[in-house]
Structures are given as C-alpha cells and as structure tokens.
Amino acid sequence: MSAFLVLGATGSVGENLARRLVNDGCNVLLAGRDADRLGKISKELCCPSALVNASEPTSFERCFKATVESFGEVTGVANCVGSLLLKPAHSTTDGEFHETITANLFSAFATVRAAGRLMKRNGGSVVLVSSAAARIGMPNHEAIAAAKAGVEGLTVSAAASYAARGLRFNAVAPGLTRSRMTQHLWENKTSAEASTRMHALGRLGEPADVAAMIYWLLSTETSWVTGQIFGVDGGLSSVLGRPKVAR
Ligand SMILES: NC(=O)c1ccc[n+]([C@@H]2O[C@H](COP(=O)([O-])OP(=O)(O)OC[C@H]3O[C@@H](n4cnc5c(N)ncnc54)[C@H](OP(=O)(O)O)[C@@H]3O)[C@@H](O)[C@H]2O)c1
Secondary structure (H helix, E strand, O other), X not given: OOEEEEEOOOOHHHHHHHHHHHHOOOEEEEEEOOHHHHHHHHHHHOOOEEEOOOOOOHHHHHHHHHHHHHHOOOOEEEEOOOOOOOOOHHHOOHHHHHHHHHHHHHHHHHHHHHHHHHOOOOOEEEEEEOOHHHOOOOOXXXXXXXXXXXXXXXXXXXXXXXXXXXXXXXXXXXXXXXXXXXXXXXXXXXXXXXXXHHOOOOOOEOXXXXXXXXXXXXXXXXXXXXXXXXXXXXXXXXXXXXOOOOO
C-alpha cells in the first residue's frame, strides 16, 4: 500500500488532501507546525503526525523518516506549506522577504532534498505548490512571486536530477483559493468581487480544487508525468478575465 507524507497538513489545502488520501484508504503521515491543530486532525483521521517548521531545516527529513518508521516506506509527498505577503517591494522589510522565502521556497527545497536522500531508491512522486503569481505580474506580489518562481525552477531541475531513479517532481500553481491565508481577501465583498472577475471561470478556487490536482499527481495514474507546473487557477494565468456569456 502507498504511504504519503503531507507537509502543511494543518493548512486548508493540506488538510483537504490528507482527508482525501485517508478516505481512499492510504497510509498518511500528517506534518504541521501548529501542534494543537495537528493533534486534533491526526486524532480525527487516526494518522501519525510529526512537527515541521520551515525555520528548522532538519524537521523535513525527520518527517520523511517518521513516515518510513510508521509505514515502512514513503511513496508520495506533498509540500503544502506556504504563506502570502501582499506588499510592493518598497515597503517589504528584509524580515518579511526572508520569512516569505523560508515558508515558500526553503520549505520546497527542504522537501526536495529530503526526497532526494530518502526516496531515491524506490522512486515516487513529490508535489510542490507554486502560485499563479509566479507567472503573471500581479501588483504587490514581488516577494511571494519571487519565492514561487523559485519553486518552479526547483521543480524542473529536481525532475531532471532524479528522473532516472523513478522519482517524479511536479508543481501546482493555484489562483486565489478560499483558504485560511486568503480569508481577509475573500471575506471582503469588494476584494472578492474584483478577484473573482480576474478568474475566467467566474469563481475563486476552493482548497478541494487544488488538493484534487495534487492527489492526481501523487497517484500512479501520472507515472509518466514529471517536471510540470499545473495551473489550478480558474484561467487566471492564461485566459483573459471573466468574459460575458456567449449566446
Ligand atoms: N490560497 C491561495 O490563494 C493560494 C494561492 C497560491 C498558492 N497558494 C499556496 O498553496 C499552499 C497551501 O496554502 P493554503 O492556501 O492551504 O493556506 P493555509 O491554509 O494558510 O495553509 C498554509 C500552511 O502552511 C503552514 N506554514 C506557514 N508557514 C510555515 C512555516 N514557516 N513552517 C511550517 N509551516 C508553515 C501553515 O501552518 P500553520 O497551521 O501553523 O499556520 C499551514 O499549514 C501554500 O504553499 C500557498 O502558498 C495558495
């Protein structure tokens, strides 16, 4: 049976993914930063858990090892850790920039490095999370766009390094998704309407939309897919904003 590690399992996308995998009968180790939240989810889903913090480099490898200890192997990993900083460069402090890089790019790098060390013998699938902001210029996204563009470069390079070992690396790039980190945006009517108009499909994303793509990339159905970045964004990165309905 497959064994999965979900990093950032206390987040909206990570938790949705974890529930999906558990409902499907998979072995799942849940990793998160917030011990209380993590404890509640792991108790409810009856899954083992481990703490992960992007400021603690070794915590990622510890989570991989805990997955192997629990299930004998790790066949798929999703890094759903991340944050959002909406500020133009001129008012972003060094601290905010470094925090953004740590949560988004370093967490992805630490995931890739641990996978390279602990999954290279049997292969498997690793899914990272980028953002539509990595590919289209959106105001006030300088730090997060830089971090997520790094995630995309990391994905394709890791895919090349480890393809011969059957270890696949792909990324998903969500548009604005109704999760905890974006609550202030989708709860505000004006900002929600403006954001919705930018997504051609006429709605914001749900954590389940993003988790569904990650789930698919973790599965063996995508065993011939590596080094790809999949927009899960209602058209945001590739289609002009909300069109009128054609009659
Ligand atoms: N929502 C969107 O519109 C959107 C758009 C593009 C990309 N994304 C990406 O999608 C992924 C999932 O985010 P989400 O939408 O599910 O948001 P979320 O609900 O806020 O989840 C974010 C997760 O990241 C964890 N985290 C943040 N900083 C961390 C750190 N330094 N160390 C360890 N864990 C940390 C949070 O842990 P705590 O529970 O401890 O806070 C939480 O589990 C992220 O990579 C995000 O950047 C989201």
